[in-house]
Amino acid sequence: MRILRLVVCLCLFLLASMTAGAVEIIANRDVGVGRLTVTAARAIFGMRQVKWPDGRLIRVFVLPDSHPLHGALCKERLNVYPYQLRQSWDRLVYSGMAQAPEEVASEAELVARVAATPGAIGYAGKVQGNLPIKVIYVE
C-alpha cells in the first residue's frame, strides 16, 4: 500500500511539473514585440499600459478568473494572484481610468480572438505552430 501511495504521489508530482510552465503569452502576428519584462506584462494585463510601442491599441483577452489557465498566467507569468488582477481592473473600470479586458469562455475562443484581432494579446496552454499567432516571451 505504501509503495502504491508513493507511486501515485510521484505520478502526481510528475504531472504537476509537466503542467507547470504550461501557459504562454500569445499575441496577434502584427504585434511587433517579441519579449516583455514581467513588469511590462503585468502593466498590459493590468490594463495600465494600453498601447504597443508603435502606438497601436493593445487588446487584452482573458479567461474567467476561476479558469486554471488564468490562474497559471497570473502565477507563472505575471507573478500576481488572480484576485489582485480582478481588484486592479475593478478599481480602474469603476473610476473611469481604463477599460476592462475582454473575457471569453474558452481557450479555443481566446486563441481565435487573438488571431483575428489586430494588436491583441492573450494566453494559451499549448501553442500549435500552424495558428496565426506569435508567442511573447516574458523575462
Added chain:
Amino acid sequence: MAPWLAAMWLVAGTAQADQNVQVHGFLSQAAVHTDANNVGGSSEDGVGLDLRELGVNASYRPNGDWLLSAQALARWAGDSDEGDARLDYAFVDRTLSSDASHRVDVQVGKVKNPYGLYNTTRDVAHTRPGVLMPQSIYLDQVRNFFLASPGVSFTGDVYRGEDVMNWTLNFMRPEVDDEAMTAFMVTQQPGHFEGRNSWLGQWLWEHDGARWRAGLTLGSVAMKYHPTPTEFLQPGRIRLNTGVLSLQHNRENVVLTAEYALVRQLRNGFGVPALDLDTTVEAAYVQGEWRFRPAWRAYARYEELYLDRDDRDGEGFSALSGLPAIQRYAKDAVLGVRFDATPGWALSAELHQVNGTAWLPRLDNPAAQMQKHWHMLLLQAAYRF
C-alpha cells in the same frame, strides 16, 4: 430615481456595438438592523432597507492616447441620501507620454479624487473592503469633499524593476452643497456650502506584483459657508488639510490592510466659538482578510475615529457646545464574511460593535437620541457587470 438611469442600466449589458466602447454597472441592496441609533432607516426593533446603490458607466477609447469616461450613480442612505441620480464622474483622458518605463495622463472634467486605497470606487460594493467603507477614514458624512469634483487631474505610473510608482495630482473645487455635509459641519442650519480651490495628491508604491502596497495621500480641501439672511451664522470658511498613510500586504489567501489619517480642520468666520475651531481629526483602522475557500472570505477590522485628537472623549466640545460628547468619537469592531456566488454576484454579512457615534449620519440621528454603545448587523447582495 430617474427612469433614464434604470433604462440605461438595463440596456447596458447588451449594447456594446463598437469594440472601443464598454459599458459596466453595479447595484447593491443592504438590510440593516441596529439595537440603538439609526443607519439606513433601521430602528431598534426594525430592519432598514434604505442602503442601496445603482450605477452605470460608459467609456470610449478611440485609440491608445484618448479615453472618454462617464458614470451615473444613484445612492440611498437613510435621510442623508435619497436616490437622486447624479453624475459620478465624466472626463476626457489624454495620454501625454507612455513607454515601457512610464506613463503620464491628464484628465479634464469631473475627475475622481484619490484618498486612501479605496476612495475612487467607494460606491461599488465589490471593491469595498466590507459592506460599509471603514467609516473612520472614509466618513460618509463628508464623502462629497473627497469624492469627485470638477477639475483637472495629472496621473501616471513609473515602472522600475519589481516596483510600480503610481501618482496622481488633482486640482479641483469640491461639490459640497449637500444637506448631510452641512449638518455634519455646522449642525442643522439652513445655509449651504460651496467648494473653493483645492488639491489632492497621492503617491502609491507597489512592490513585487503588488504583494506590498504603500500609499501617501496629501491634500488641502476648502469650502465656504453661505448662510441664509435670517440665520445667526456668519459666512465662515473651512479648510481641511489632510494626510493618509496606507499599507497593504497581499498573500495568496490573506490580505492585511492598515490606514491612518489626520485631517486638520481650520474653521473661521462663523462667529460662533463652537464652530470657529482649529481641530485635528485622527482616524485609523486595521483589517485582516482571510480567503479561506475559493469565493469565500472572512474579515475582521478594528477602527477608531476622533473628531478632535486633543479632546478624544469629546468632553471639551460638549462643555463648549452643549452637544453630546459621544458624537466626537467612535470605536468600531467589525466581523464579516463575503461569498462571491458568481463572478457578478456577491453576498455579505457584517457585524459591528460600536462605542460612540462620530460617524453616524446626523440627519438620521438627532443629538438627544444618540446612544453610546450599539450594535449593527448588515446583510448585502451586490451585483456588477
